[in-house]
Structures are given as C-alpha cells and as structure tokens.
Amino acid sequence: MNGSPTHYVMLFKAVSYALKAEKILKSEAIPHKLIPVPKQISSDCGICLRFESNLRSSIERSIFDKVEFEEIQQLSN
C-alpha cells in the first residue's frame, strides 16, 4: 500500500441522522463506512460516517438540505 488515504468523519446529533445520511449515500453509490465515533473525538457511544477526503464535497452536496450534521473532522491515521 502506498500510504492510506486521508479520511474524514461526519458527525451527527443522533444515530438516526447518521442512518438517514447513510441511506442517501448508499442510494447514490458514494463509498463510505459507518463506524463508531473515534474515542479521541468523543467518548459517547455514537456512530459516524467515514469517507475519503476527496469525496467530501460530493457528500456534502448529497445530504445538503436532507440531513443535518454537526461537523466534519479529519481523522488522524
């Protein structure tokens, strides 16, 4: 592997928002992964959407006006 890609995570207010956003990404075939919120971000038992950095704008476009999200953070590898 020539260096793993940079990932971002999109954080939501509640699990249901994350699931709703995931359904949209799935229907648009945008690669993503539903993962537990990394410990360094929050100790809550939450889930978030992880995606590669180059997909950020298309994901934001896709869920714009459909699902509210809290923030996007870069994941340290």
Add this chain to the structure above:
Amino acid sequence: MSEMKIVNATGLACPHPVVLAKEAIEKNEKVKVIVDNETALENVTRMGTKMGCDVSKEARAGGVFEITLTRKPGATMPDVPVSCVASSPSAGPFVVVCSEDKMGRGNDELGAVLIRAFLHTLAEQAEKPDVMIFYNTGVKLTVQGAETLDDLKTLAAAGVEILVCGTCLNYFEVKDKLGVGVVSNMYDIVETLSRAGRLLSP
C-alpha cells in the same frame, strides 16, 4: 533426602489450596500438595513456579492430583500474592461467535448498526481473536455485498481463522456468495467452542 511436608487440600476450593501450599513451602524445603480439582492444580502450580520451586505433577485416581513443590537450592522466597484464576487464559483459543447478523436484541435496525461497529472496532484491536465462528443469520455478515465484509477480510488477513456454518449458508442460499473464511461444519464448530479459552459473543 529432606523430609517432605504433605498438605491435603482435597475438598477445598481456591484460594484455600494455594494459601495452604504457600504457607507450607515457606517453612519446608519440599511439599506435596494434594488437590482434587483442575483450578486448584493450576493455581498451586502457578504459585510454585512463581516462588521459584521445581514443580512436578501427578494425576491419581478419582480426579486427584499430587503436586510436588521443591525449593531450588539458594532460591529466595519472593512474596507471591495468592492468586486464584479460574483457568489459564492461554488454555485455549480466543473465540468470537456471531450467531446473528445483529448485535443485541430489541431493535433490528439498531442491532445491524451495532454489529458493523463491533466488527470494525474488533478489526482495529491489537489483540484479535484466534477464531471467529458465524452461524444462523450471522453467516450473512460474511457474504459478498455485506457491509461487514471488509472488516472481516482485515481480520482474516491478520490471521484470524473464520469458520462459517455451511448448513446456514445453504439454508439462506448464499453458499456461492461467501466472501471470507471457510465453509465449516458442526464438528469444527463444536470442537472449537469446546476448547475455547475465552468465548465472546456480541
């Protein structure tokens, strides 16, 4: 030949045999401890080894074991805390069993999210299981198109043995879609579960 102290610890449960054996070896060069259960056998053996003794074991009839502890010449007696472990964690493999394609009961949508989060996190752990077993709807986690497939592939690549119930793949008609691990059977599954040192089910 120095005299041997005999400690009869039959009928006693841990930590009793360990306490008696420790007291005896602190006062005597050579001690024979008689126990009648595996846990006592393991714990007395471990204590003896930690105290720097030569340890030999012999099984007698009726599930009785004789453990002979002999102080090594010049050995100091470290103050070993009396420990009482049910069985050695290294006794058998660390096995994770996924009997469902969900984690927990109550809400299926949530359960499906949780199992994905579980497997993702498991794949990132430093200490990975030795074997993972999938049966009933759990097999759906291992087939092509499953959201969990990548994490399971990561685990498999790290050396985790993945056994997938063939009867179950057959029942759900997804045998041709298996994406990770090997098609297994009840013999392997029972054998693996039986010798597991640690069994974890999400």
